[in-house]
Amino acid sequence: MIVRDSSPVEGTAKQSLTLPVDYTVVRGRRKTMAVLVRHETVEVRVPLFVSQAQIQDFVSAHVPWILRKLAHKAEQDAQRPDLRDGGSLHYKARTLRVRFVSAVAEHVDVTVDEIRIHGRALTPERAARVLQRWLLAEAREQLPARTRALAEYLQLGGRLKEVVFRKTRSKWGHCTSGGRIQYNWLIMLAPDAVIDYMICHEVCHLRHMNHSPQYWALVESVCPDHRRYVRWLRTHEHRLWL
Numbered sequence: 001m002i003v004r005d006s007s008p009v010e011g012t013a014k015q016s017l018t019l020p021v022d023y024t025v026v027r028g029r030r031k032t033m034a035v036l037v038r039h040e041t042v043e044v045r046v047p048l049f050v051s052q053a054q055i056q057d058f059v060s061a062h063v064p065w066i067l068r069k070l071a072h073k074a075e076q077d078a079q080r081p082d083l084r085d086g087g088s089l090h091y092k093a094r095t096l097r098v099r100f101v102s103a104v105a106e107h108v109d110v111t112v113d114e115i116r117i118h119g120r121a122l123t124p125e126r127a128a129r130v131l132q133r134w135l136l137a138e139a140r141e142q143l144p145a146r147t148r149a150l151a152e153y154l155q156l157g158g159r160l161k162e163v164v165f166r167k168t169r170s171k172w173g174h175c176t177s178g179g180r181i182q183y184n185w186l187i188m189l190a191p192d193a194v195i196d197y198m199i200c201h202e203v204c205h206l207r208h209m210n211h212s213p214q215y216w217a218l219v220e221s222v223c224p225d226h227r228r229y230v231r232w233l234r235t236h237e238h239r240l241w242l
């Protein structure tokens with residue numbers, strides 16, 4: 001059972017405590033209290049029978065941590081793609097200025113410091129569609145061949161059945177036991193070395209369907225810098241989400 005009661009700290013009985021955060025309390029069958037910081041919202045998960053005072057004390061003790069988290073999320077949000085004319089987009093590890101170009105044929109081209117989105121009567125939504133179609137076309141053109149080449153090199157070509165594309169909310173790549181490799185084409189916004197790592201990650205799953213030491217040894221044999229790219233994705237992937 002889950003009970004939600006919205007309780008900003010100011011509105012509760014303990015008047016001495018005025019905390020700078022609003023939070024929602026979610027009661028459920030659990031043994032401990034926990035704070036979850038999502039985008040601009042703070043949720044406190046607590047056991048069914050915990051008093052308001054206990055919850056307040058718990059939140060109070062976590063305020064510095066909560067504020068740090070909220071600031072970090074706000075910073076990440078500010079770095080997300082801004083597809084207005086004059087906005088910015090992180091593309092292959094550099095920040096490009098977005099330019100709308102009025103044209104009949106939809107197209108995208110990249111200069112040293114600009115990404116130019118061509119189309120008719122562009123709005124941020126239309127620009128996003130043009131950009132996404134372009135990224136998908138780039139992915140289709142490049143990723144199957146690069147995947148096939150690495151699979152052949154590792155003598156896993158026979159196991160690779162197909163390469164497909166899908167924009168998922170949380171994953172960059174996926175490999176099934178049937179030999180189907182799936183990529184999120186937004187990865188085309190990442191630097192080529194990161195794309196190579198992602199290809200390597202999935203192709204190595206054709207031999208090991210897990211993340212065992214043997215699997216990572218195979219990854220390392222092809223991509224010795226893999227830790228760096230995992231770190232890059234962890235730090236920057238929020239900049240790629242359209």
Ligand SMILES: [Zn+2]
Binds near residue numbers: 201211
């Ligand atoms: Zn994996």
